[in-house]
Amino acid sequence: MVLQVVNSPFTEQQIQLLNELVPNLSAEQKTWLAGYLAATTQHGQTNQPAVIVEEVQAPIKTITASILYGSQTGNAKKLATQFAEELKQNDVQVEVYSMVDFPVKKLKKVDNLLIVTSTQGEGEAPDNAKTFYEFLHGARAPKLENLKYSVLGLGDTSYDLFCQTAIDFDTQLHKLGGVALVPRVDCDLDFQEDASNWFTAVQQALLQQSGVGATIAQEKVSSTQEVTAYSRQNPYYAEVLEKINLNMTGSNKETYHVELSLEGSGISFTPGDSIGIYPKNNTARVQSLLEALAIDANDHVTIQQEELTIQEALTHRLEISVLTKPLLEKLGVSPLPEVAWREGRDLIDLVKSYDVKLDAQTLADTLRKLPPRLYSIASSYDANPDEVHITVGLVRYDIEERHYEGVTSGWIASELAIGDQIPIFIQENDHFRLPKDDEPIIMIGAGTGIAPFRAFIEQRDETGATGESWLFFGEQHFVTDFLYQVEWQRYLKEGTLTKMSVAFSRDQAEKIYVQHRILEEAKTFYEWLEKGATIFICGDEKQMAKDVEAAILQVIQEQQNTTEHEARAYLERLTQEKRYLRDVY
């Protein structure tokens, strides 16, 4: 990459400096710099690209590829889009599809198929991958002898069915006759490096098809790309403006409303997005672990060429709360503890029960990076441009005599204070988006699942949207747990919210949940679907989303007086039309 006076706005002196600097930067440094420059020049100035890229040579033969992603939180989509951009830079003809949008008839004609997919819950395909997954595994799946493919899996090793969807796709494509371009790679929560390596391999394999060989163009920055300085790799330190426990005394829950400042960060987001937060491990928990292992808190360790104390490393860098299978294998624990035992237990339990002995550096090398935790954003950027709000439920439970709290929620609940600065990034979530302003929406959420709907309604309030909106909310008790109650009352009064149905499960002898309210309102619910409503579901998958889906199917079946199969087909159509959207965890 060479800058010249004629192809850039710089003076000769500047170009000399830049040409000295730029080629020596790593990819990460470049991304950061680009973002930094874009952010610092944002106010009122022309959105000039930070770096202008030299033209690349035309390849000899045109290569085509399709990238399909199955994404729940947006990571797979983001990677797919990023890879596509880079392939285009190398004159590969690329098409990117969410799996739900991919016209399956085209599959036979695809030369190179790249799949990037996450795995949901217990080995299930993400929502927008389900139909394609079923198609590929069904009787209508075509023979794919001419297909070259590769699969990138995103997952979390704390689940035993780690990257199962990616494995399934890989296996099935192979069965159908496809040939792997490069082997599948399964990434853990900290996916960047593995994903990048997989892509480099894929890109090389593709370019070899054209004869260009290894001359891969450098990573580039497109002038149209919107960049902020901050990212998952370079989080923004947001100041905590407000922290309120929304539940009253007497509740079984602790739900924190946290407001963070984005002032001056240049960060923006869209309703439906999440933020990632890098937490820290509980001080006492770190202490206990060190004691259990008889490691001195001040022992120095090296992580990625950086030297720090083991205490710092365990507090800010390493995950100590989850017993993943790979971790147990690395530690050589034998016999491998059962899943049921591992569930909810942490490294301290393991050390104590299995008499694990490690020195500080081995410990640091063995543990995986402390992953960020994602929370659905509970506010609208347009309504509060300098802030981002989240709704965090404190996870807490007891096993035998010991009390446990979730890493991030426990930290927010007990240690986070107003005025603190915490590292965050925006996680886009394009599959969970409001429809047009005049279209009706049905929002179904339980507990903290209410969060994105607060963002939706704030947004619709801000834009004066005319579409009807119906909110279902479930919690345990009316008196103590009605999250954001007065706000909903106000939106109802002002008409931004058309209708609200609530289910408080423990206010009466029999348990009443949101799905019961859906069934009670079956007729109206179906009418809303018929007039084009988009359904949004947010919250716990196992506890809520499944039951809600069953209720919706029942409503469709009853109201149409049809079969279960037909009702499923109806819901399938809604999914295809992006009118059945879930943000479940």
Next chain:
Amino acid sequence: MTKKIVLPPQEGTPAVNEGIKKESNYLRGTLKESMKDPLTGSIGAADQNLIKFHGSYMQDNRDERDERQRKKLEPSYQFMIRVRTPGGAATSEQWLMMDEMARTYGNGTLKITTRQAFQLHGILKWNVKAYMQEMNRVLLDSLAACGDVNRNVMCNVIPTTSKIHEEVYQWSVKVSEHLLPKTQAYHEIWLDGEKVHDTPQVEEVEPIYGELYLPRKFKIGIAIPPSNDTDIYSQDIGIIAIVEDNELKGFNITVGGGMGMTHGDDETYPQLGHLIGFVTPEQLLVTTEKIVTIQRDFGNRIERKNARFKYTIDRYGIEWFKEELHKRLGFELEEARQFHFERTGDEYGWVKGENGNWHFTLFIQGGRVKDFEDYPLMTGLREIAKVHEGRFFMTPNQNLVISDITPTKKRKIQSLITKYKLTDGKHYSALRRNSIACVSLPTCGLAMAEAERYLPSLITKIEEILDESGLHEQEINIRMSGCPNGCSRAAIGEIGFIGKGPGKYNMYLGAAFNGSRLNKIYKENVDEATILQELRTIIPHYAKERLEGEHFGDFVIRANYVEATTDGTNFHTKPSVLR
């Protein structure tokens, strides 16, 4: 069939409440619907007014207001339900039901009100109906326990004169029943009663009240001299049983008493009833009815602050009133018979009635029945109710009489009293035994200062002064209300406190121990330190210079601390005598 009642016109715009009543279709309003709205624990403003007629106030826990607002929650709306129990009577079955309801739907406590009624707090909107239905199963209701109608009829509870007490008590029930609203709204809304179809346009649903009911609340109490425990001078209608040769001859009638006033508005004042004559038992119901209709027709429906019956009487004059009453009755009241009141307070502990049965009067501080730390009052009473075959009587002083215990049962009841450490209060100072406090904070929406939660600790501090002066056993009435509406009848306390703001009270002195004279303002807007400082002068002075049998309320007048209030109209006259 009564024709629709049309009221004589009044000049001015009727008070808001009048419109609400008129629109309500005899107390229905939109209660049925608003009780079901699942998104709020509250009901609309009009329905809040109407539900009072059904015996309930919408309230919220004021202690939690700020916190809930911060948490983006509406106030903790809840309902207080006041049960109609004429004469304060409850069977064991009824007591057990109230006890259970308090623990199931309420805040786990029962309040005995100054009008001898059960009051439950903290009932959520969704539970009100279930509560009403459960209560109905034991033949209790809350109809007209609040609202612009005749409220719970009070009756003396001294049970030693068993025969007379029973007879007079039955009259309190009859008066209460006679003056109950006749609308079916209560049955429709709470008891799933059939809706009465198409109210005929000409026929009056409420032959006594009419569709606008009364301009303001209305209170009736019956006393059996020499006890004036029901404070009959504070009632709109006071009924004094006249007993000669152990026979109930009839009743003296007083009219136009009432406690409420508004701070800073001298046009409002507490007033004592005027004695107007004597009626025979057979004349009692019609007399109360006609008195009520006079207030219905002439009470102020423009200005609610001046709508109580006492202002109607004071405006038109007592002679006019007597004439109007005679006109409506078709006969004249006889001249009032001789009677004599000694006291308003309760006497505690065991007493034997003339029929040989026993009665135990239990001291209940502030009328609050609950399980205190080290004092399982609520549990103890529950255990007693499980075996007690007689009745309970809630007293006008917020205490409880376990009544009609047969000699054979006495030992069993006594063993329970001992087991649960239930107290006749005899170890408390006589001041504490003669104390009354309204509910006030945190649930009462009108409260300006603490009452029930604060008075006990204030008394503890006053007791130090009493003990130093050797007055531990000297009976003195002390009453505290959180606002000037007067639920504790503070204006006839020998020492009265009416809340002005947090920690601040107007301090009144000089009421008669037997309830026949109002007190007078002594210090305005004072805090605890000032109250104690003043009493540190007055109480030792009283101990030193009181005459034989002289009550505290009389002494402070003779010693020129305050002037005597001779009538409600001079209640606000500032103390002219300075010491």
